Amino acid sequence: MTDSTEPATPTPAASAAPSPTGRRNATPVAAAAAVRVRFCPSPTGVPHVGLARTALFNWAFARHHHGSLVFRIEDTDIARDSEESYQMLVDVLGWLGLSWDEGPDIGGPHAPYRQSQRMDIYADVAARLHRAGHAYECFCTPEELDQRREAARTAGQPSGYDGHCRNLTHADRDRARAQGREPVLRFRMPGHTITFTDLVRGELSFAPEHVPDYVLVRANAHPLYTLVNPVDDALMGITHVLRGEDLLSSTPRQIALHAALADIGVGVGAPIAFGHLPYVMGEGNRKLSKRDPESNLLLYRERGFLPEGLLNYLALLGWSIAEDRDIFDMSEMVEAFDIARVNPNPARFDLRKCEAINAAHLRQLDPGDFANRLVPHLQAARLLADPVPAEDAALLAAAAPLVQQRMVTLGEAVGMLGFLFRAETDFRVESEAIESLGTEDGRVLDAAEATLEELGDFSAAGVQAALRAALVDSLGLKPKLAFGPVRIAVTGRRVSPPLFESIELLGRERTLARIRALRAALG
């Protein structure tokens, strides 16, 4: 049996060499051994940003070390898991571009990758652990457990399982069964302190009295996470486990179980290194919960966040690429990622910064790429047909560069470009924009109409020269007051793409019609 007090590093020798950029000089990542990490969500509810961050760090770690990422579905909780949730997971990970090497959809040498399809494996391993003495039947009822836990707590003692059924005789078990008790299978923890080197936190130590024996299999024979997660990690040859810090205190139990699994010949028996990533917090001092709207990954896609923008922001939650830089792409992250440089303290999710990072990526997009990414959002708002008609595609190609610098998410294109793609019968001036107008603005519209009617050169430059002459020079208006009413008439909003380019794209007829319509509405 492997001695669990040894640090859980694949090759202790590897930690002797300081990592070039590592904050701790122990970066227990063996260069020679192939890195295998996994991402193993349970498909409950809507995909969460914390989950994406964990997936991202695992992905970056695997890619940095030229290792493998295993995607595994932990669907052993029949009551909460759903197929719909599983689909959303696959879908949103695909959108983010976090690719995996083995998984339920693509298979791999350790298939199946859905735990609900591996129940026979767990039953077999459980039986072997039992036979080898690493686990025992526990007949305590939940009520008895509660009672003793409460008593221990009031006495100031550790309140975990007290080992009541650890050494039952045959006769004891027969008696319990005769009473109608159904046993759970409980893991027998070794009696020594468990110490390991966490990849992000350094050396951690747990005394035996605080890591009590725990349940592996329910009385109804249903295997628990406590069993299936380590069993699959062992069987699938996982070398590094990067997960949320909520799992930190269950790590000694898993290390002990891994040792027992090695003892009975399950898996290759290589120790696994653990790294616990800090929480992603929401408002206040709470962990970001499913209730917080900003936790819902699907919403980011709907709003038109770029995968590269969201990922960039998520990477910043606990990690940084350099002292004076925070905009980077995923190839740069893969290149630079070092688990030892992950910051152990919890990070608060800041939607404003997430938006700012996204906007930076939006601006960096190639104009053609940017226009293409706008299409689904314009279609969802019914501004574009599917497929996109050629003339609309041309219009979009011309209009997109006008708004690329002034948007935060792709979804904003609906408001910014709606005036170009909406039929005249559907065009409306926003009420807030109308309210900002005064009666004297009618004069401005009259002058604009007269000028544009006469104008031969309807290019942006031509329109600008003509309107400036008519409104600013002749009427003596400040540019802001001169062009404001025209902007509202033409685009329907107070905020729009640059006015003269917008007019050029809209064309003479539609421009004049809209100016007349607003003029009439003003009375």
Add this chain to the structure above:
RNA sequence: GCCCUCAUCGUCUAGCGGCCCAGGACACCGCCCUUUCAAGGCGGCAGCGCGGGUUCGAAUCCCGUUGGGGGCACCA
């Protein structure tokens, strides 16, 4: 109650004993540019929780304390 863990501007972070009377980013506030809104440029505000050590020297190491978070399930 017991155990574990975390601690630098409002927020995310850089910092690994002298390059730091602490650097960057978001947010915020000015100014410039300007047809709106952005973008961009320039400038500003703002932080090492507290107390002891160690050291010639501490944001950095140690101890304590305070505060936050997590765990102590037949959930994952």
